[in-house]
Amino acid sequence: MTETIERAALSPYRHFTAAEWGELRKDTPLPLSEAELEELKGFGERISLDEVSEIYLPLSRLLNLYVLETQELYRVTSDFLGRSQAKVPYIIGVAGSVAVGKSTTARILSTLLARWPNHPKVDLITTDGFLYPNKVLEERDLMGRKGFPESFDVRRLIQFLSDVKAGSRNVEAPVYSHFTYDIRVGESIVVDQPDILVVEGLNVLQPWKPAEGEEPLPFVSDFFDFSIYLDADEEAIRRWYIERFLSLRETSFRDPKAYFHRYAHLTDEEAVQTADSIWTSINLANLRKNILPTRQRAQLILRKGDDHRIRDVALRKL
Template structure:
């Protein structure tokens, strides 16, 4: 655990190495098998039972405390106001770069929380569904900036989160296909009053924007009760992105329906060159300009080493 020197500016975070963090599990039960972990892991994103035990179980234990406190606060506030509103869900944001493993983190958290006795209903939504359709991105000249903040229907995402947070019985979200690289027309996923909602995406921790009249708008993170940023060195993430691209060439890219089917026949050298070009022109600029600057807004930061394993954890103090 890092300790500030006398006279140093106090940090709003406590930072722990993996061994210190792992001890905070404190016998929190592990209900996942090796097969479960393999099912939840992403392509080129290795996670094993040891990492679940040492990283995600302590986080799961911490979240039990947060959810319990949130439930009590909601009850006390409702009593004070003399109201009986629907129970609001506890909302967790998961942010980080392309290829850093945030989707795997979100899936593992959901799976662990589903096994809690008090949260049998946990939903996971990715902000990919709120990307503008390719035709609209092309019309606006934004197709090569897919994943940048301006490529999302931010208003629709805010409306969705507001409706879920207010306890509406059913709230629908668009569906995104990574095969066709586009929104699926006339298809929706419906969220029905979950106890916990996990929202995963590149830009979910962005601060609110300012209107022309100087007023500050709403931010997606305004609806979060806890947030996780999955972090790693840019050079490591770049290599993981290239590795994932090479593997996708043999899996989903091989499907004739895939938007990226043209890459399926590339040689290793050609595929690596193309992946690096995409990373350098799109993903890294988005990371540096838009994603990485939001790291300090997270409640908790999971810092990965070059082996893709979480090495350090940084937790914001209350």
């Protein structure tokens, strides 16, 4: 018992069960309906209003307090310098494996944060838009490593975040289509001085290493004011990935225009084998080598159980 207490005291995190974390919502009302939650869920995602109330509502309350303090710091700094400065957004990073539920977490959090009165303008971008186009990945023999750090246009992502953090107006981010599995040519998301920007992606907490001869770049996470890592056991994520693949085989893969239409007519056994192969060769390899090692860099870790529900919360000590 003494050894356990000592380890907890030395940990950089404070740990909470879901129930303990839920108590921190205090009297904050839930500004989200069942119908709205359905629209925010990712494909095949399992989440209830109870879980939103227990996990995401306290988190939005904490982040609201952080944003308020940052806004006040910005105000007093402007007073000290004797001049106003361009509006600078509070940036939140959301990291984690493929199929762990990052997109749903980012959308729910963005929606809840936008309903606090002091920062109503909240934008969300995913780093998928900063993947190189398939043509470039094919030329560089990287299609089998899509999602790995080298498959992203890191310089463009860094420039985007730098412009946003500098308070620039109308900064454009490219858009990615999971249907065509490629960048949408001619489309972009415009980020125009939001109060908060949520950035969701696989490798957003990773230290980026320059190629030989290149100048070192800032880390993506250097631009974050707060970071979240969504965690779960490898076997659970594998199962969720395969389940999603099987569901997509019966839905969007059926469309002849879909990139993965080739998998639409696989038998159940073939589909499981194919999904497992893709998971093991690409997504699991990326998780182990690039994503999981960044978990301890996050300020908040949300850990899911086998049932996809968040069971534990770890908040980094100040």
